[in-house]
Amino acid sequence: MEAAIGLKPLKIGNLVAKHPVIQGGMGVGVSLSSLAGAVAKAGGIGIISTAQIGFKDQDFGKNPMAANLRAIHSELKKAREKAPQGILGFNIMVATKEYASYVKEAVKAGADVIISGAGLPIDMPKFVAEAENENGGSEKKERRTMIAPIVSSVKSALVICRMWDRKYHTAPDFVVVEGPCAGGHLGFSREQLTELGADTDHVAETFDEPAYDKEVRGIIETVKSFAEKYKKHIPVITAGGIFDHKDVLHQFELGAEGVQAATRFVTTEECDADIAYKEAYINAKEEDIVIVKSPVGMPGRAIKNKFLERVAQGPVKVERCFRCLEHCNPAETPYCITKALINAAEGKIDEALLFCGSNAYRCEKIETVPEVMAALCGE
Structure with a gap:
């Protein structure tokens, strides 16, 4: 299985994505089964956001939690129908009320991966293990859900890895590094964004890319030490401001093994959001x-x-x-x-609150997911 020239397939545990591209989770209702299924079918990793995922359910107003848990199953099922052999999963915010229930439900639904940010997912390994034990059966090992924290600094990566190591004797299956040019919620204070020049209306001109590149390299080295301890491969995926093939190549030069892109997938025919x-x-x-x-x-x-x-x-x-x-x-x-x-x-x-990444203004037309994937991978 080969990806585009110069880019290797992304391997996470026993999962292999033809293209080293994860589509970022976007909620509410922006990345559901249509977008995630299309990305997985195109050879990337499709991510469904659990943020109020059941908002279209007729009972959402009365019992949003129950509607959301049902929708985790229905949205993943619909995405699987689009991409039977594809890799699919969920983005679950740690800040979500009843976070543990969402993680467990995603595992029970059969998620290949779970990515968690908007807080530190300290107990995610525990919730995943409990859900897998409840699932039981001989298929347990084959269906194991790969998990990743979203980090933005060496400090946060170290905290997560140390906590998982100490409390659960494990390490992440992969790590997503979300930089200050990302969309939606950011893992930086306003002061940190100012220091990096990422809080202005012209981020392209002011962002201190070399400074954050150094942070990314530090995160990769931090993760590598835990990979060595647990004798496992832990790929680092970078995100935030990934818009074209040049951006992708730069991340690979830093040592990343894949990228996560979200904004670029919003203006696709398959995106679940309204036109x-x-x-x-x-x-x-x-x-x-x-x-x-x-x-x-x-x-x-x-x-x-x-x-x-x-x-x-x-x-x-x-x-x-x-x-x-x-x-x-x-x-x-x-x-x-x-x-x-x-x-x-x-x-x-x-x-509406129109969340977006720093490069949203560069979107010029409605494309298809395969077209975006080809552009990112330099095909």
Whole structure:
């Protein structure tokens, strides 16, 4: 199995992806079965976001948790139908209320991989092991779910690896490094983004790439030490600002064995979001992409619109709590992030939080997933 010239297939445990490209998880409703299935069919790794994944369920308003857990199974099943031989999994935010239940349900549904960020997934190995034991059967080893934390610094990588080592005597199956040019929630403080020149409206000109490249190399070395201890191969996947083949090659030069791209897949025919959301990317200018404060408690990157202008004037009253975040008080939050993201997925652009990566303004047209995959891999 060969990928494009110069790029090797991505091997994670017993999984082998023809192309070393993971499609980043985007919620609410941006990367569901359609997008993830298409990416897996095209030879990459397709990721479904569990963030309010059941928002289309008729019972979501009454019992969002139950709707979400059901949707984990139904969305993965639909993605498998599109890519029977493909590699598929979930992105699950640590900040999610009832995080353990989501992880266990993803394992029981048959996820090949689980990627977790928006917090430190300290106990993910425990939840996965419990779910696999509950599944039981002779297929247990064959169906083992590969797991990865999302880290942004040497410090966070070291904390996760040490905790997994000490508490569960294990190491990650792979590690995703998400840099400051990524979309959605960022694993950096506003001060760190400023230091790296990644908080401006012109990140392409101000981002201190050499400084963060050094951090990426440090993370790779940190992970390597735990790979040696556990005598296993732990590939490091880099993310954040990956838009074209040149970006991919640069990450491989740093020592990465794969990349995770999200923004580039939004403007595809197969993306699950409404066409209005995709057109918001195509119509965005570089100065429209800004850093916002999310109710999750960390900075995020989004497209400036009427909704953000409204939020800047004061809190938007929360009419109903969907119990999505572990640390969210409806009486104090500046707005309901679930409602704002559902509006985005449904194309209600003026009432939506439009998460995006720093390169969203470079999206010029609607493409297909195979076309994006070919561009990233230099075919």
